[in-house]
Amino acid sequence: MSAVVPAERAAVQRRTVAVLSAAQVLGGLGVAVGIAVGGLIAADIAGTDGVAGLAQTLGVLGAAVAAVPLAWLTRTHGRRAGLVSGLFTGAVGAALVVTAAELRWLPLLFLGLLLFGAATAAGLQARYGATDLAEPGRAARALSTVVWATTVGSVLGPNLSEPAGRLGTVVGLPPLAGPFLVTFVAFTVSGLLLFVLLRPDPLRLAGLGTAATGPERTGFAASLRDIAARPRALVGLCAIASSHVAMVSVMVMTPVHMDHVDVSLTIIGLVISVHILGMYGFSPIVGYLADKAGRVPVIVAGTVIMAAAGVVSGAAPAHHAVLLGVGLFLLGLGWSCGLVAGSALLSESVPAPTRTAAQGVSDLVMNGSAAIGGSLAGVVVAFASYGWLAAGAAALMIGIGLYSAVRGREAAPA
Template sequence: MSAVERRTAVAEAPAPGALPALRRRISTVLIVSQILGGLGVATGIALAAVLARQVSGSESLSGLAPTATVAGTAVLSVPLAALMTARGRRPGLVLGYLLGALGAVVVVVAAAVGSFPLLLCGMAGFGAASSANLQARFAAADLAEPDRRARAISLVVWATTLGAVLGPNIAAPAGRSVAGLGIPRAAGPFLWAGGIFVVAAAVVAVRLRPDPLLTARALAPPEEHSSAGRSLRAGLAAVAASPRARLALVTVAVSHTAMVSVMSMTPVDLTHHGASIDLIGLVISGHIAGMYAFSPLMGRLADRLGRLAVTGLSVGLLAVALFLAGTAGDSHGQTAAGLFVLGLGWSAGLVSGSALLTDAVPQSARAAAQGLSDLTMNTSAGIGGAVAGLVVAQASYAWLNLTAACLLIPLAALALFTRAGRKRPAPADG
């Protein structure tokens, strides 16, 4: 531990007895930033595929807009995680929101000039805000007690509900607000999202003090103060050494990929069946409610029943959701039900996987392993989103759901194998 790190540890360590109040204050700040971040992301992403189809003139390319966002989230999660590992959560979250605001502005410019490549670049930058939102759940876990860690994560995930549910429903007025400016209506939500991200960055910069990650390090035992284990390579090694950490990575990757792939193409499928923009907004709002509103329940179940049990619940919910959405046809109600259950399955997978990963790796390697987790889940989802557009264009939305369902098979097998490994008695010595 260097002299600078020792001074930082002393500065960030709370006074005796102050930790409960500090947990509450940090949680409050993260909740506010999540509401704003969720509002911004959901406002923009609601019509991303529609905007991409308008700018590109091709339905097969429409899935590339949400895919670019997911890819940007994945790629930018690496430098953001490295920044958090070195400097703490606050600078990483602030930078993520500001990059998201810049990306939103680029999307608006691209839509105005009709440049599809520039649109994809802006969508990638927009994804940085999603990366900041995802990393905030780990900030909540930094100071949480181990037996309440899943609930701490789920509370911050839940906070996104308020903004994320409202976001798709203000997409229409946001679109109308740019009428006469030479900007497509589908780009209006991105203009609003950029301003919201700036406010979120300001809240984190001013109020997230002391930094939760640096405080957790200051409270850690002396043997965990070494900076040698804080590189991304060390995070990879920590995950590779733990079967539970590997399961955690697969859980969040599969649940996120299935959700992103199906959700991103649902608006396109609904338009094929005569749905209006307002109806699409309601369906996506219901989906987002499923994602976030019940996350405290998932957190409580993960703390009480165990992370592996909730991982199994995630697999079951996702399977039901894909069946409902894939067989809905012209039934908008069944599509809405499928998307709602899809959100529930995602919530169970994200909360249980995030808590399991935090449990399974040493404190010194957690930030790096968490960044690796977000890189993995968003890279997988980016590939899934790209494939989703092609599957719908060449086959159908039903085939997309069936393809996503196939991803659940290896996750279920790995969860069963990990559970069996835990129950297997250790060999006797000598």
């Protein structure tokens, strides 16, 4: 622990949360714009819709691949180094996507989308930066504030796709390349904001990281074993990963489900916007409850909400936007519970020397599982139905809820 006085520590913590939140607005905007059109660019270049899902999966896979290297950078060089590196790598990926759209070169597009995922990884790890200097009993609230800031960019981003497309046309690029120009600018400005303003580095000031704590075995396997050996940390990891798998699997197939009965893109977009509101809009309340009522009760509540979301969404006819909107809102709200409470539980349950490595592993598992789940979701819908997919997600969350309730209570601190 650093010898910094409490008043200075509190002031730096407020500044850190504010800077991280501002960067998340821009980063979230860039990610949302990219996700909205990445698959469309791939389909346009390849001439088939079959590659659109692969393009979206590459972004998630890129976030998984980047998670551990960014955690290593954070551990060895500070929180700022990890976040800035992820955002700048994402900006390079956005530039490659623009180039690929102009050249109509699919392999370059896939590489760009893979690198684009590094910015998503940085956005996820930013939430942990809010906990480095948090006072005991307030970590979840600090974390949730940074998660909430993503709402602004995530909701605004898709609505910028059309004007950004016109911008691309003005500068002589294909219309679909325009949104990735916005993504490039958003990631670059967000990275510069953190590089300039995230000082002093919160991880260093907290006395964490390799420089402060000495060398540790912090590779992927060692970190995973460390988490598995600590029941509460394992509950946190399972909550994070399972919530993300269930959310991504149902969310990515809902537009396809609705499109089969010719629901308009406007209505589909509205349903997804309601879903995003559920994901981020109530995270400060979730964080407050996680600090006051406890991490495990909020995790269990999140699994119940997501199970209900699966039932509502799976039972809703494809044309019933209201029911699907309710289901997707609950899906996002339950995800928020799992992410905020699970992240706080994981961070506080591992030793300080291995904390950043464990955080990187959690994001790798989270995004890697979601990439697999998102890919399998299409297979489930093709061979069974959207209803069966939603039922499977509900069953998964019921199982995780029971596991969390039992293991979380067994391992509860005295």
